[in-house]
Structures are given as C-alpha cells and as structure tokens.
Amino acid sequence: MKIKVLTIFPEMFSSVLSSSILGRARENGLIDVELIDIRAYSARKHKNTDDEPYGGGAGMVMLAQPIIDAMRAAMGEGFSGRRIYMSPRGSTLTQSAVRRLAKENELILLCGHYEGVDQRAIDSVIDEELSIGDYILTGGELAAMVVIDSVSRMLPGVLGSSESAEEESFSDGLLEYPQYTRPAEYEGMKVPEVLLNGNHAEIKAWRRRESLTATLRARPELLEKAALTKKEREFIGKLSEKECEPKTNQY
Ligand code: 4G3
8 A cells, every 4th residue: 555644744754654563564565655745845935834824813824835736746647545634623533444544555644733724725635534533633643643553554464463453452343352471470460260271162252251341341332333142232231330340450
C-alpha cells in the first residue's frame, strides 16, 4: 500500500516509521510512506502556510492554496484511493474503518494544525474526515500515525505468524482475555492453573469467559453487538456484582 502524508512537520514521522514492525514492513515493500511538506507548495513570499480566520477569532487557519497544490502533486495522474483529512470533526476510526482502509491501494492523509484548514481545501480535495477519538491534538500528525500503524498491521505479511491480527480485541467484538508468560509464579502471583494443564478445550473455554468478563467490566456496551451464544448471554447474566466492580490491587 502507498501512503502519502501532507504535513508541515514531516520530521515527526521518522521514529514511528522506522520502529520495528513498520520499519520491517517498509523494508519488505509492503508499505511505502511518502512525506510531503505542505510548506514547499506555498506560493506566499515567506512560504507561510496559515493566516488569520475571516470573521475574527483565536488562532490561525491553514491556507487552501498550499494544501490544494500539495494534494494535486500527491495525486499525480489517475489517482485511485482515499484522500483523508485527520480532524476532530471526522467520523471515528474504528477497527472496521481500519479494515475498510486496508483494502485501498493508496491513501493520502492530510494533517492540519492551528484551528484547522480553510474549508475550501476540504471541499475540493478531501474524500473523508477521520478522527481517532474525541479529543484535540496540537496537529493531525499523531492521528495520521495511528492510521498508518493500524492499517499497516492489517496488510498481508506485515505481522509475523506469531503476531496474528485475527485473534485479538474487536475481531469478535469482545476485549482480549488476559495473557501470562514465565515465570509461573512472580512475587506470590500465580498464573491461572488452567493455562498450565495443556487441556486446550478447557483453555479455550476459560479464555472466552475471561473475554466476556473483561468486556462486561470495561466496555459493557460492546456486548450488545457481539455475536454471543445463548449460554454466553446466561453466563454474563450470572456474573456477580462483585466481578463487575472496578479492579483493585495492593496499592
Ligand atoms: C483540524 C485530529 C485539525 C481542526 C486532529 C485541529 C485531533 C484529531 C486539528 C482542529 C487534531 C483527532 C488538528 N486533533 N481526534 N488536531 O483525530 O481543530
């Protein structure tokens, strides 16, 4: 997949793009990320990329001209893909949105700053606005990195066989069951016995119950849409009030 990023801070991406999994995916040619500096497209005297908002108010607005010209350069001839503006006004990035974007050949991600982008740039060169959640960042770059990471890991070959993207949170609409590794006892805390006995049917059933319990505790609204059997619905009904209380620990 080809991903182009329009940004005034291309240097922000270097550590994330060279990190282990994304770095390996790029080396293997599975993703190709190109950073495009919006400032290079500014027609203004000092290569400005922003100006005061018409109508007054705080902050600055990113100019339409450098964004539209940078986008045209990014698209080249015969672009077929999605042009996405990272914005708190966008629709929420969910795992199903990630799966949809992972089917594209090419993505162009626009990162805004200040109080946002001149609406005419959005109207003329953007296909959709995406938000990574209901909070404000100083710029769209961190949001774009979340899109790059979450989409890349869904592409064939990006994750190793030991890092499967299938069996994990949200793939069945439930949260993950708890994981343990060596040692079997640490500071008096034991790994649940069922995980040590080699009975794979029992382990599978235990993990399913733990997923249901974790989901009920932290994200009960997910249970409404999850594909559950009648028995699983009964199990949730029977979970005691205590099991649904917030967790406590020794501190
Ligand atoms: C547009 C995205 C962009 C308007 C960008 C601020 C949060 C998200 C920006 C604006 C962003 C997000 C840049 N902050 N939730 N900041 O995906 O007011």
